[in-house]
Amino acid sequence: MILKDQRKDFEKKDLGIEREELTRVSKYLRLPYVIVFSGLRRVGKSTLLAQIARKFYPGGYYFVNFEDERLLNFSAADFDLLHEVLVELFAEQDIFFFDEIQNVPGWERFVRRMVDKGYKLYLTGSNASLFSQELGTKLTGRYLPIELLPFSFREFLAFKETPLPKTQILTPIERGRLKRNFNQYLSKGGIPDALKYPDSSWPKVLYEDVIFRDVAARYRITEVRALKELSFYLISNVSRLISYNKVKELLKLGSVNTVKNYVDYLETAWLFLVVNRYSYSVKTQQIAPKKIYGIDTGMVRGVGFSFSENRGILLENLVYLSLRRSTKECYYYKCANNLEVDFYLPEKRLLIQVAQNLEDKKTKEREMEGLKRAAEELKIKKGFILTDDEKGAIKKGGLIITIKPIYEWLLET
Template sequence: MLKIVLINIENYLRKVLIDINNFSGIIIAMINTDLLTAALLEQRETFLTRSRGVSREIVPTLAKMLKAPQVIVITGLRRVGKSTLLAQIADAYLEDSFYFVNFEDERLLNFQADDFDLLQETLISLFGEKKTFLLDEIQNVPEWERFVRRLHDQGYKFIVTGSNASLLSQELGTRLTGRSIRVELFPFSFREFLQFRKIVPPNLTHLTAKQKGQLRKQAREYLLIGGIPDALKYPELNWHKTLYDDVLYRDIAARYKLDNTRSLQELAFYLCSNTASSISFNKLKDWLKLGSGNTVKNYITYLENSWLFATINKYAHSVKEQQIAAKKIYGIDTGLLKSVGFAFSENKGRLLENAVFLRLRRNQQKIFYYKTAENYEVDFFLPEQKTFVQAAWQLNSPAVLERELRALSSAVREQPQAKSCVIVTENIKQIYQWDKLHIQVVPLYEWLL
């Protein structure tokens, strides 16, 4: 009899435990729904009332993309203004017909792909039926592309942003092949930098001496300060270092589960201090005391995917030769390089070359450096535009001038189809005839505008 009673008690307790677990699950689900609701309401209010800041030059070019059916994917460095760009897009083209979700919100830290149905349900209950989703920092959600693909096939429009080029490329290449358009957002251009400072660029064809002096001053400051919005808004705060550390430790070390963060830090510091220079994976491997050149290659890939740096290859007809030759490294922002790198301000020529690269990179994907058979180097070659571009801080000595002109001449002899040769300097505007070449020398401010 006692045994039967004990068995019944045991069964009863087991049932109670099951009921408690089920009830706990309901409570947790209710808490998650309430948290999600609060987050979405607060996010929308913040999004609608946030400062629109500087009008980004890219906004008008997005009009046609918004009419196309593809998913628009906006990528770029952390804190470069992607959320503000979404707000400007909404103001210009979407009126009130959109949802906004920011996945950097710590309340959505554990958001998973299976939660997207709950997200959609909650958005509809709060804001009604809308056909456009603005999803900020989407790379924080594993397998986000499954939800986007499903609703995209149902006729919904998506504009998503992310700070990791590799993750987005992998995800776009699996379930969204042919269904997406990629847009890159950079720090402020020089024109946007002037707009931030409330300076209207004058007509470049009729510049007075005063206007030239003012533009020259602004261009020099643009090199030293850069174009990262928060760094410009709050110059008294060390935004560059904060951003740099966030990228290294949150976007790279944590995401790729790196144990040797010191080597990553030393490599990034070296690259900041030696931008516009050639790099060798094997030499960097020896310097960092890493076991393999592939480790260095991987680290640099991580730094590129997180938008801190970009590399370009030597121009060659053989892809193999392009891959094995040394690469040149450039930073995403000259102000960040100067703030983080070692004594960088002493070499303004490298800052200028980096700024020239960024101006090219905004509009071009295929950028190379050129090395001639005579061992002369031209900083940039654009094969599709058939253009050579050289960067030099000054041409104030015959030896420097001859070196730059001779390098361009040697390159054009090897690439006779080249149509244009340009030298960008700090302040010189002139045309040189050299070895039957028509070489245009332009000041940095004119090149950037």
């Protein structure tokens, strides 16, 4: 029996380390909303569901995995029968866990009906766009979206069974150990299976799987070669400004719309994250070059092409992933004199530069001058320069600039 097999496997699932999102979920247990988890394949969504089930609902629940090939012909019309069978097998329950539900066209209607009846539902999916479109239409104001990204640095340390140090009072040994772990995190990333099986080619396999299953097949793309070339170009140029028009010319992709559509597809499949330039003009945001970040630094290193190890771009990518976990809005900022600031957080009124180091005087002056000019234009009084291993504070005009190692900042945010 499919449902019994799935339930047995779900109950035996290795829970791994406790994800940080559990704390957020605990605040929503009594709210009459659908909780929706979206993220890259194999990022740990099913494991998170198992953690929620065992921690908060030991009394009983329903679980169905729609990624199971035995449910390939399941349709929205079958949901009532499914509910009937679940009651027959597992008695009456008020909690539903539906894994990869986007595989069932029209699923949102059943979910809405169950929410209206007072049931609690937890859903996962690997496509951000489908979820936002369908839930936005059918469940407006009745769902809470939660993005699940690869392990944070704190979670990575937990995976390695390394206690979190107090960054304010690090001994030389603790600092050395922390830096060693950070270097591994930057290099290997935070995808659970890639960390469990470090000698495997997991990042490349996962990358190809997403390209073909979650993008080419889902959007019925016939020019798969062009899609792969674009994706490879993006993953080889993370943390850099990307002009869709220039990419169109470079890769001979026909039109800017084709580039835009392909990038949108890759983003909704969680391979890349796109950051806009900050501007009060929506049109300027739309036409300005974008910054593209990879979903995982281990995948970037394992798949992307580089003549040499560019630690700086990986550091910036890692900082963005951390900001994405805690900040709703994040942009890059272009000053009137064309100096650039890597990140601007409007809600927090905060500017952040990322630099591998500030040993070169020109680099240090450029980073600080960019912050100073942006702060003047935005009327902001604080900024950060996040580095590999430097620490301090500088006052430049009316701006206070805090310089901090990224490995410390990651544990404090």
